[in-house]
Amino acid sequence: MTEAPGVERSQAIGIATAGRPPLRLVPILERRSTIGDFERISVYGASLIVAALISISLLAVAGVAPSALGSEIATVAFSSPRALGSVLAQTAPFLIAGLATAIAFRANFWNIGLEGQMIFGAICASVVAIYDIGPEWLRLPLMMIAAAVGGMLWIAGPGYLKLKIGVSEVITTLLLNYVAFNLLLNQLYGPWQDPVSRFPHTEAYDTAERMPFLGWENLSWALPFAVVLMLGLWWVYSMSRFGYLTDLMRSNREMARAVGVPVVGLSIAAILGSGAVGGLTGFAITAGVEGRMTQDFFTGYLFAGVLIAFLGRNHPLGVAAFAIFMAILLLVGQSLQVFFQVPFSLVQLIQAIFIVCVAGSQFFLTYRMHWRGAA
């Protein structure tokens, strides 16, 4: 069967005209050679809106009307200083978690082991707390250092394997989460079990082993700590040679190596940095929020960290914005669980919807699609 040449576009829209066989439309993909900042932001914004709409519909199906959702968000997040305080208190660990993930992602290292690093960091900090290492005034800084070192140790193996023999870090960092979790359970059901309550958590940290309160609502020093970390990283990535070279390396590692960029050194710095901040995330929760190490203090932070870093485009300011978003989402989810009996996993589902939508929007930035008739 041959097709008449020079098919007119109007006919290619798919309506069979008399005497001609019907046309099939085939999509033709073309890689965009250029895209403007405006289009970039619009597509990104549109993907967030689509994700929000899907989430709202999902909640409506689960029995939360959009109006009820709106008032719930307003109440939980903005109704009072107390509400705002809760949001900010929850933002702190999310911000640190997002930064930990973003540091690695920005150097093209898929660190999916945040939970493992949190756990091992917190275990190291707990060693300091439980065995009362060092004088009291030095206890908290020592715990902090221990947590950072613990996180680095936990990521060092995958980092070494990746750089030395090319083992995929996605799988190694992830598997180590399970190892760390079992190590945590071993401690909590073993030597560190709370001697008083016999519950599987450590005994409460002493006052000197907790992050002090700021004196406004229930905010601890975890928040200023997170903000300082965020600003420091913002400076590193926008103002320093380290940040510039890291971005160059992310854009094209082979070229960066060829022009003399010390890619191995930069990678090691980014990987260990990510692990250290991961360990500090664990510390911020145990010493800043819970005051002890429980068996599920880390739950959900891996996913949240990936979401925050990915949606925030690995940019410290973007990470901060989505850490706040994530905190509100979490608190609203908890509230909905109580008042609407919505399963808490809905929060995670909404997170997943956002990731899928934003990831999907990449298509519109990379490709241009048009339709053409075919025989």
Added chain:
Amino acid sequence: MDFLANWAASIPAFAVPFALAAFGLIISEKAGVLNLGAEGFMLAGALAGVGLMIAGAPPLLALAGAAMAGAAMGLLFAVMVAGLRIDHVISGLALVFASGALTSFIAAQYRWTNTAIGGLEPVLLEQDIVVFATPFICLAVVWLLQRTRFGLAIRAVGENPGAADAAGIDVTNVRFAAIILGAALIGLAGGYLTVAVTRIWVDGVVGGRGWIAIALVIFARWHPWRALLGALLFGCIEALIPRIAATGADVPRYFLQMTPYLATLAVMVWAAMRGSDRWAQPAALGQHHVREDRT
């Protein structure tokens, strides 16, 4: 003796999920799709299996449903990586997260969590039908990949999508088919896990087996028979854990539970040190194909 007999008898049930998931992964990865979504497909299959069993379906129907659930998640994955050409790593991770959330949501909504279900009955030598079917599934995968035109197309797409395209193969369609078929097998693996092994649903029941299967495929250098052997090895390790615990021996329980993950890490290191993977790995693994790309 009892210890060895009990151990040996429980190995196949632990090995089957690894084997089936690895076969599914091999099919999609042979088509050039880096499939990190396995854990998610297994979760979907595992929940579907439990749900159908609770609804009163016979075990084999539950397993079929598990495969369908895996395939459904596979379709979503295919739309992302083969259709929209989103980065394979982020797509896989997104799906693992999405599956974890979705399964946990559904299980909570229908109150399936911690509900014991009946399981798959043994047919011979204390083993169920799927155990006996697994070698044949392996054979079928080998046959599909090596002996059929579809298999030829899958391998061509995974090795050199440009050449496959030039040979008139629709790269996108082949990848869709390979992903969905593979995801069905991975879903079946998840279904088998709950229907035949755990006989209960708890959130995250798959417990990293999907990730272990991914490592297994690298270890097996994308070859189904070697994957079957690797699955047996991991079956041995996993089956050992409850056996040792049952003897009452004074081995720290949680360290014992780390062993599958540590073994996986060891296997990955070993595979990488051997360094010959570059030959076995599909050349276009993780790469997108766009016909009108200008070079």
Added chain:
Amino acid sequence: MAAALALKDVTKVFGGFRALDRISFSATAGEVHALLGENGAGKSTLMNIASGIYTPDEGHIEIDGTPVVLKGARDAALRGVGMVHQHFKLVRSFSVLDNLRLFNPQTAPSALSDRAKSLAAQMGFNIDLARTVGTLGVAEQQRVEILKVLVAGAQIVILDEPTAVLSDEEGNALMALVRSLADAGNAVVLVTHKLNEALFHSDRITVIRSGRKIVGTIPSETDAKRLTTDIVGEYLVEEPALSAAAGSVRLGLVEVQQPGSDGRKGLRGASFNARGGEIYGVAGVAGNGQDELADVLSGMAAPEAGKIEIAGAGDVAADGPDARRRHGVATIPVDRYRQGLAGGMSVADNLAVRGALAGRYGGWSRFDRRAARKRAAELVESFEIQGVRSLGQRSALLSGGNAQKLVLAREFEGDPSIVVAHSPTRGLDVRASAAVHGRLRKARDRGAAVVVISEDLDEIMLLSDRIGVLSGGRITAEFSAPADRAAIGQAMVGHD
């Protein structure tokens, strides 16, 4: 008689760029039709349309006088149009037969095998169909490609730059095959940028430039000079300019060994010296160790054995690229988009990296973007990098020639004493090539030792003060300019 293949008023636009502008082209059974034009003129795009890989935005295709819509390469082959690409469309890990099966799925394997054997015999091509394609030499792979389209029933065979990857000798053998294909009643389209192929091996010549048809002629009615003018738009011929004075040895290789990737042989004891103030050209057929040589010279790979000596630094074989650069080595990589540019980063950021590493824009904790931008603007100006609308523009958007100029501008920062260039003008048009060559000569005249690795013997002849022939991973012969082309050609294919 209707043409076997005719393209009528074909237009193709890529993201706003008119690659083809209402071009018509035809090929008749029994003739060899040369499609001539320089890199980027639109030759490959036109032939990709003829073979169903691209769909035209406007215009249509006729086969034997009948309008057709081609649904893809295989569809085209079944209708008689077969394209042999410059970059072969073969699955390297498959056997020859599996590659044929892939392309001819409807035919039973045994029938396919018989058909392939008889066609191969007609081609004078002795091939074991069970061989894995990746283990075949380049010339053999090319014949497998030709066999593939013939088995599918192609009577119109399009060869895209077929001699680019071949030695002179293999090229001549291919031209004989091309003639025999035409004599057997096929229409052959020879896409090339080499004048001699068109003048001596074709029956008709069509020249295109910037996506437009410039002229259609026959070999007896034209000559090299007129064709050059048609291709480039003006008479532009680069003349060799030899070194005024070669200095002392700057770079020396002693028995360097480095295994190749993909099962290639790599380097097997390569030795040569390059002196300051000379261009040392490394000639050779592709796959004889060029990539490995470039890698060990740039430090991207540490050689397995042997010494790489740099005057004043001693043996640097174990040093990585960063240390090499501190010894004054600059590298112009073969694949400028993959190894030369960070495509997602701006032009300014790409230009700044050498300066940043040298500490010109602050220490580790600082990166003075304003100073870097200022320097980038100077470099864009002095290296005449065109198509830069702003310094913040992503470098991936630069055309091949300008991308290469960017790489040169960056690499020549800090006046390197040793320059290693691998196929520096691959894929560039004549004007851009001349500019790149000019830069390399300038570096030489400044006193640098310049090593140019190229599979294009014309380029080697044009540039080099001395020529080493790389064959089987060793330098098997050396010549001083002006050298005898035939003797070099002989050395390139001579096996030890």
